[in-house]
Amino acid sequence: MIQLSKNYSLPERQEGFIPIKIVSIGGAGLNALDRIVLDGLERADAVAINTDVQSLASSVAAHKVQLGRSVTRGLGAGGDPELGYQAAVESADEIREALADARMIFICAGLGGGTGSGAAPYVAQLAREAGSLVVAFATLPFAFEGKRRGAQAREALARFNEIANAVICFENDQIGDMVAPKAGIHQAFATADIMISQSVRSIVNLIQRPGLIRIGFDDLLAALRSRNGRCLFGFGESDSANRAHDALAQALKNPLMDRGRMLADAARVLVQVAGGPGMTLSEVEILMQELGRHVNEQTQILFGTAVDGRMGDRLSVTIISSLAADEDSIPEQIYPDQNSAPATPPVWGQSEDASPKVDGELGRTSVDGSQPAETIPIEEAATGETPLPSAPPVLNKSEPRLITQQTKPALTKEEKPPSEKNVQAKQEVLQFEPVTRGRFEKSEPTIVEGEDLDVPTYLRKNIKVK
Amino acid sequence: MASSNLMIGLEIGTSKICVVVGESRPDGAIKILGVGQTPSRGVRKGEIVDFETAMKCVHEAVVDAEQKSDVMIRSVYVAVAGSHLQSFNNRGCVMLPEDRDEIDEQDVEDVKISAREVSIPAQNAFLHSIIQHYHVEGQDGVLNPVGMLGQKLEADFHIIHGVRTRIQNTIRCVKELPLDVEDVVFGGLASAQVVLTQHQKDLGALVIDIGGGTSDYILYADGVVKQSGCLGVGGDHITNDISMGLRIPMARAEKLKIEEGSCVLGNCLPGETILLKDDSGFAGKEIERETLNTIIHLRLQENLELLKRRLEEEPFINYLGGGIFITGGCSLLNGIDHLAQEIFEMPAHVAHAQTASGLTSAVENPQFSTAIGLIKYAQAVQTDRPRRRFGRIFGKFFSGMR
Secondary structure (H helix, E strand, O other): OOOOOOOOOOOOOOOOOOOEEEEEEHHHHHHHHHHHHHOOOOOOEEEEEEOOHHHHHHOOOOEEEEOOOOOOOOOOOOOOHHHHHHHHHHOHHHHHHHHOOOOEEEEEEEEOEHHHHHHHHHHHHHHHHOOOEEEEEEEEOOHHHOHHHHHHHHHHHHHHHHHOOEEEEEEHHHHHOOOOOOOOHHHHHHHHHHHHHHHHHHHHHHHHOOEEEOOOHHHHHHHHOOOOEEEEEEEEEEOOOOHHHHHHHHHHHOOOOHHHOHHHHOOEEEEEEEEOOOOOHHHHHHHHHHHHOOOOOOOEEEEEEEEOHHHOOOEEEEEEEEEOOOOOOOOOOOOHHHHOOOOOOOOHHHHHHHOHHHHOOHHHHOOOOOOHHHHOOHHHHHHHOOOOOOOOOOOOOOOOOEOOOOOOHHHHHHHHHHHHHHHHHHHHHHOOOOOOOHHHOOOOOOEEOOEEOOOOHHHHOOOOOO | OOOOOEEEEEEEOOOEEEEEEEEEOOOOOEEEEEEEEEEOOOEEOOEEOOHHHHHHHHHHHHHHHHHHHOOOOOEEEEEEOOOOOEEEEEEEEEEOOOOOOEOOHHHHHHHHHHHOOOOOOOOEEEEEEEEEEEEEOOEEEEOOOOOOEOOEEEEEEEEEEEEHHHHHHHHHHHHOOOOEEEEEEEHHHHHHHHHOOHHHHHHOEEEEEEOOOOEEEEEEEOOEEEEEEEEOOOHHHHHHHHHHHHOOOHHHHHHHHHHHOEOOOOOOOOOOEEEEEOOOOOEEEEEEHHHHHHHHHHHHHHHHHHHHHHHOOOHHHHHOOOEEEEEOHHHHOEOHHHHHHHHHOOOEEEOOOOOEEEOHHHHOOHHHHHHHHHHHHHHHHHHOOOOOOOOOOOOHHHHHHO
């Protein structure tokens, strides 16, 4: 007879997080990193990399790497990407050391300048060689910074697109629209920093937060998977009485989101709702219902939710998606230039492991033990990878804004499982117990302060009337 | 219109559509000549959801009013409601040209336009711009700046706006009959015209018009509108709650609410029941009175608390000398004034149209406050037109809709 010990419990969720490093390169990157660190960064290390010693010295990052001690001698790269690249090559060992032991590396860089455009793609390459997953956050310069910088930035972006697993790109011009015309230029740049900070932190949280319905890196890649696409990113947080609505409204207000209008065309949308223990099912429901109005019926919603004690009364919504520049974002197409590139981390190969986390009931999923680590199989990638070709900058794509690493031929047939799984995820979200609204069933809901007022008050307040 | 002193108010409500025919006397008094009404269908939460049906109902109500008042109805003032209506206060400012320092009517128009230069959602249109005060060259509290000297004219306006297409739907419904639409008026604003006297407006007063589908509110302080809005919850919700809570049909729930309902708790004998008769007259179901009252109480309490929270977003609620005036169909519910008094912690009264004569049965019924208020509004607009006491919009928005 099999005896189960009485105190048998489901495998404990390990407290260990995925080692994540946030690496900032160049002046703009350092500014963004300072913002990220000052805003409070948990569960990730910050690394600052620059050619300019002065700006490096003023950075608040714990770990700093100076590039090109002999090439630039502690000065900046002078807006010359070639110089930035050389400086990075010179300090390659130091960079490798700084990047070691991270499974995921977020690279923040302001493209257009010397260090940002020259060194950042090289750092990304080193990171990939070290076997990490690389997500790049890049800003494109303001139009007024000149065409030269714009061209350098696009060149660097094209390189990023080849190297990094995913690129999230912010156009400063777009961010500039967020800032009131009368606001100082400081504020305009600060807004860009805040945007990057928010997105980095929310993605770190997305991945590190133990979720009831967890979102893994595979989901993230799926949401961002569209060639030459445009990244849609929105983050909102609120602790008001009507926080579900407010947080969503804030997320949709993001300039990369165009008030949610863009979402209508997105093929996949990743949504994570996180809140303190006080987060209620109805809040999530209201939020998803509201979001549902902004997306197409065919859209796959990759839904995740997490409860984090540190959130307190706050509730945050992260929306990530991408729009294909071309007709469809079907990744089945094989791009010849990618065939020669080293294999992407075999994320999809393990997607079976990750799938249970969404196809069960809500309650079960939380204990499914699909550890974050399982979705990011660095081990294979680390050993199996040949060094990335340091290809010359390609400029054949007309202003690519977001490109995720393309699927390799060998992996294409494995595209299916995640997408099926995701469809299930969507259904599950919508299968919440329907609320009774009686006569107002078909009318537009009156939602005030996060409550659907069409539902009888006594039901919402849980007061027995009989 | 045949006679300029005949005015017709039309309210397309959620529970009923009513048409009030009124006459403006030379001394400024209003006499109600007749009231036509039909139960409303095709309207939810103050907005038309079934165009054809709603139109038929409006037609019936108009015919009814024509018969009762013996007046041919050609053009009407229409009340609108709906939770899409929003409001805010804004100050407009114009500088006079260097070579002129006497303020003329054009400047007053300009300052109103400048007050509207705020961003409202693209799909929204201005419904009212109600003047609060003018300021000439920093001098506050100017009532009529025309003819005064000064380089700088400022004006505070209370601006009410709503979704253009939804307002247009109401207008179209009337115009298809065909009737002319003289003006569209926010229902709460109309109600306040007859529920409040000028004195009460000066003291500061809050009017809550709880109708079938919406709760309109409008707050006066210093004689001018300071806050207004509309919550998409009304008597229908109470009926729906009763129907779901007691598992009885809507029609039965509505009747029960009107005949037996009260929002005061602990006012009935323990175990006291109401016997519901079924259609054939046989004893049907027994309902505990306390249960019924609890359902009503919870809903109304929540509704009033929501309004209170909205009103507390601005400080004016703390300066109400006149108290609260509840009107609209729901104000007939037993004990609603006590409940409001408890929640807002100030005197609350159930009020009906005060300043009209004629059909007393109509005037004294709070259900008709809005429709009668439309008459008063029309009178004010027509006699005060040169002064434009109430910002009337005939501008781009309105002419565009015709």
